[in-house]
Amino acid sequence: MLKIPGYEDGPLVHGSAYLDDPLFWPVHLGSSLRGEDAQRAAFGADWDAAMELYRVLSSEREWPVFSVPLSSGHTIHVVYRNIEGDRGVDYLIHHPAWSAAETLAVDDGHFMGPGMAWPELLSAARQPATEGVDNPDARLLLLFPTLGDARLPDDAAVTLTTALAALTLIEEPADVASMLLENQGQWAPARWRLANGVRVNDGGHSYRNPSNAFALPGGRLREISNALDSRPTTVRQTSGCSSQLGKLGLLAGGGRADGDGEALGPGGPASCSPVFPVVPRTIWHASGTGGRLDSPDTALVTTALDTVSYGAYEHACWRAAKATLAESAGNSRRTMARFCVVMT
Structure with missing residues (x-):
């Protein structure tokens, strides 16, 4: 039933x-x-x-x-x-x-x-x-x-x-x-x-x-x-984010991560603008600066930001992503961050 x-x-x-x-x-x-x-x-x-x-x-x-x-x-x-x-x-x-x-x-x-x-x-x-x-x-x-x-x-x-x-x-x-x-x-x-x-x-x-x-x-x-009112949009990343993405094992250029072939988003030139699609904040509720996620299919990095400028958002997002990866040492990165969620 x-x-x-x-x-x-x-x-x-x-x-x-x-x-x-x-x-x-x-x-x-x-x-x-x-x-x-x-x-x-x-x-x-x-x-x-x-x-x-x-x-x-x-x-x-x-x-x-x-x-x-x-x-x-x-x-x-x-x-x-x-x-x-x-x-x-x-x-x-x-x-x-x-x-x-x-x-x-x-x-x-x-x-x-x-x-x-x-x-x-x-x-x-x-x-x-x-x-x-x-x-x-x-x-x-x-x-x-x-x-x-x-x-x-x-x-x-x-x-x-x-x-x-x-x-x-x-x-x-x-x-x-x-x-x-x-x-x-x-x-x-x-x-x-x-x-x-x-x-x-x-x-x-x-x-x-x-x-x-x-x-x-x-x-x-x-x-x-x-x-x-789900309208696709993108977040433009600041200069220098390529190195931060690299540290996370997330490559902007081909839309891939960790060498596992899992798509991050649209492929394109090796730049950071744009890389991640913005998805509605309501997909996952924030639970602090960064949280551990258990779903391998829909893993997202969440932030506790309600309203921030893109610049502030980007820095917080990367910190949350790095914190999440660090806290989940030993887990496959396939289960980890694939998108940054802008809190609109």
Whole structure:
């Protein structure tokens, strides 16, 4: 049985088999398809078949779950909560370091949201994945019901139309896309802003509005904001870092380390600018200047810096890396530092 930490209400099962059914998508988007015109445009002559599919999806015996992994290590779980008299769809986000999943949005009669701004929806949809739901169009439509954004870009309808055309049999996907964007979620479209680098909104029913008494804690808000808006970037290293990298056994030029052939990052000329990709601070929590890491697959050097300049960051990062290697003498460097994490 599928398990989501902190969410043990029902018989969770993988729902990926439903994603190949073109009717699944208008059913899933149903709360934003209001009125006869919208339903006619989305379902056409397939209304009866769509209702039968809905009955299967809402069976109390199985609660379908669709998992959308993010590059940060977080996963968004879309859960069909099939409790008699209290059916709905819960949008949860979880990280392996958390004891329990957090709720982003709830799509039911007692709705909570929005959970995402448009840029975040687009980012989450386009992040690469090797497991769970990996199709960008499917990810976009799965997460669309969490959207509530009063400032949509001009090309939002085109993006949504493309996804609908790829995955459904809707005859006029552009018309349905426009209707969906006009009726985002069950809440009023919110205004989003960046507050100290954290994306928050003014929605009265949103867990991501820090003014609400039920809002997520500040640390979670920051972590979720970073995870949903995962944009690759790089840190430029200072002159002289080549020698420090050499002392650590980390070679900048070919993107290799310790002669074991393990890639450090993009190859290139033997310089330090740029070398390491910046990954979100929320992948690993800091535990002092440098910490010992046990995972051979995702070993990272962490620092306890919250806000630092690049120059200060670089020196602290190298000190942490050297300290980590020194403390782990006898362990294979394959299990040790491969990236420096900038704390944003």
